[in-house]
Amino acid sequence: MKAVLAEPRYFKDSITIISELVSEVKFKATTDGLELVAMDPANVAMVVFKLLSSCFTQYQVQGEEEIAINLNNLKQILRRASGDDVLALETTDDNKLKIQLKGATVRSFSIPLLEMEDKEQKVPELNFPIVVETTSDVFAESIEDVSVVAESVTFLGEKNLLAVKAEGDLSKAFIEIKPDETTVIKTLSADKFKAKYSLEYLKKMVQGGKLADRVSLHFNTDYPLKLEYKVVDRLMLSFILAPRVDND
DSSP states (O other): OEEEESOTHHHHHHHHHHTTTOSEEEEEEETTEEEEEEEOTTSSEEEEEEEEGGGOSEEEOSSOEEEEEEHHHHHHHHTTOOTTOEEEEEEOTTSEEEEEEESSSEEEEEEEOOOOOOOOOOOOOOOOSEEEEEEHHHHHHHHHHHHTTOSEEEEEEETTEEEEEEEOSSOEEEEEEOOSSSOEEEESSSOOEEEEEEHHHHHHHGGGGGTOSEEEEEEOTTSOEEEEEEETTTEEEEEEEOOOOOOO
């Protein structure tokens, strides 16, 4: 495989975000682009990432290739890329990934490819009766607001409202997000939906706002949450997060 990116930030920022959840991943290089599906070690969150072939200025792959790498190693190298560098990725015959940064100078790095067990992660089929599309900033700010008072957040969704609330031992936070020119709420029924999720995970996931201006939230009562960030003809980064169900 050989792939060249004139806009390295899409790959660089994506890797930084994904590495907050998983440390070793297996990319699949196909004619459509690079993709990965990975589960975090605690089996609480899944990340699904696609970097489309149309994002690359040069993209060559024969058939389908699997590239297993340590994201922390890759991230350290990508940190050295500046905005106007051209980034080239190439797999070599000696089982390494070669990374080249071309700017005022040409810098080459290589990291070993890993042997990972052949357990293919499947993206679960989920049905969501409510979808909220809003700006990445609005959603990220609401997550930051509630994280001041608690470790988990409850989403309350209905036809004309997404409420984001959290309760700590003494403090409470409550944010209302209503439909307007930047927020759209789509529901399949007049029901109300309620689910609780870990803020530790959500604070990592909302970093997807570095990539895309908008985010879509899909959820249901006591059901997994799906967050999706998209850049047309460039990439898709989505997360699936298991709900926190109260024992009482």
